[in-house]
Amino acid sequence: MSNSATDRATIPQTLWAARGRHTGPAPEDVVRRTLRRHRESGDIDDFTEPPASQDAARRVFEARWRAAGTVTVRARLALVPITGRSQGHEWRLVAEAECPWDESWPSPATLFWPEGGSSGGDDGSWDHHATVTGVRFRQVNPLPADDKEMRRRLRAAAREAWCVNVVVHEAMTPDERGRLPLVRLLPPGLRHRMVEHRAAPHQLRAVNWALKDLGVEVPRGGAVLLPPDPAPKDYDGREHRVRNVFLDGSEPAELIAALRHFVALPPPLPRDAEEALTDLRENWTLMTPQEELERQRQLVAMYAEALDAMTKSRDLYKKAAEQALEALSAYRDVPAPVLPQQQRSASRTPGALQQLTRTFERLKFTTKGLRYPAPAPDGPPSGSPGGTDETDIADGTDRSS
Structure with missing residues (x-):
């Protein structure tokens, strides 16, 4: 289990969020009927069903109302079919108010889903836990007799939970009033945000063994709120432990105080809840003319x-x-720069040119001093009697003697 909540957005105090599973057929028809009834009675101002562009099987409903007569609340419910072993549709409901949520306001779940028995069309199909089979919001959920199954259930309920999970230990077998769920005694704003797990009197040791990994324990005859996974920063489980919960039908004041303190914390926002809140803010369609004008501006x-x-x-x-x-x-108007190597070559050029000129001059003078014999004319060969060497004549020397 991870107790780290770094790099996670926190739940804003203006948000009311819940997630569950509807196990019956045609949940969209149930939502439409409920919203129409509340619009006719004035509980909500209006509702709409915008198209879900990404998934054809997904249904989306939007509703708006004024809590306490003045505070505007915008709510969005999405229905997604469940595939696999589970049946039905998962629903995700997020409602955001213009100011921090007041626990005395009506539960948004009761404005989208029916409540109040068969007369209100409530067949009990919508209040199942989204991920844990056999767990429901509005009922007492006895913990399994098997210790390992109990441990798996509590860990699964706490993981990425949208709701508050409360484990209550029965000090003794309660009477008929004590067997009723405690959620009915909570303020409206806390209902449908709490799941009550009930441990029998003989399960105290087993339930505390199951809670060991979560870092909390339940007192005998008391209750404890399970820490969310991941837990908020500086979370202290001792502040959310209740010594005594009297299962006699009276208001559990100490438990309600712990719930208020827990809800007031800035716990990490579950990833799918963050997506639902972003969808509510960015894809909202149910606007008044004034809001539409402001949006266009x-x-x-x-x-x-x-x-x-x-x-x-x-x-x-x-x-x-x-x-x-x-x-x-x-750059084109400036002459090309002279590189250092070229400068060194240019500095050596005058001396080298002078030396080369002197060399050519020496060769010129040497060439002028050379004498080559002229070709002999037709007649006696040179050195024969009666013959005269023209070279000698030219030099004025008689070489015959």
Whole structure:
């Protein structure tokens, strides 16, 4: 079990949330009939059934009313078919008020679902726990006789719970009044947010063994509120333990005080409850003309802000492009820079050129001093009698002697 609640949104005090399972047929018809009856009686201002775009089998209902005559409450209920071993539909109900929720306000569950016996059309199909089989909201839920099954049930009930789970130990076998559920004695705003688990007198040791992993224990003849999973920061289970719960039909004042303290905490918002709250806030359709006008004004302001941001971005892009073109033009007008290696080569060029010039001059003078024999004319060969060497004549030297 994880007791960490980091990086999780907390439940706002303006929110009322509950989740359950409807086991009967056609729950959408039950919700429609209930909402129509409450609209006719004035309990709600209006309701609608917006289309669910993502899932064709999903049904969504919205309703609005004024709690205490002045506080606007918006509520949204979603019905999702359950596939697998369980039957029926899971329902998720979130209601948000304009101010922190008051426990004296009517339970939103009773505005979407019927209550009050068969005369109100309540067949008891809607108050089943969403994930734990055999557990219901408006009834006493005896803990299983098997210790391991008891442990599994309590752990499953506490995990990602939308409701408050209370374990009550019977100090002695109660009479007929004591066997009635305690939820009927709670303020309306706390009803349908509490699930009562009841331990028989002989199950005290077994139930505390089952609660050991959760870090709490129930006193003999008392009650304890199970910590949520994950638990809120600085959660102290001792503050949510009740020493005595008298099962005689009287109001359980100490238990109600513990419930109020528990509900006032900022516990982590379950992930699916966070999705339901986001859906309520962002996809709400049941608006008054004034709200619709305000929404359109907000959309116009949002579009104007987006257009202004786009205009500023365009101007910045244009300015950056102009600066880039100016830099490119200036770069083309400036001669190419001389690299250091080229500078060193240029510094050595005059001396090398002079040395090369002197070398060519020496070669020129050497070439002028050379004398090559002229080709002999037709006649006697050179050195023969009567022959004269033209070279010698040219030099003015007689080499015949």
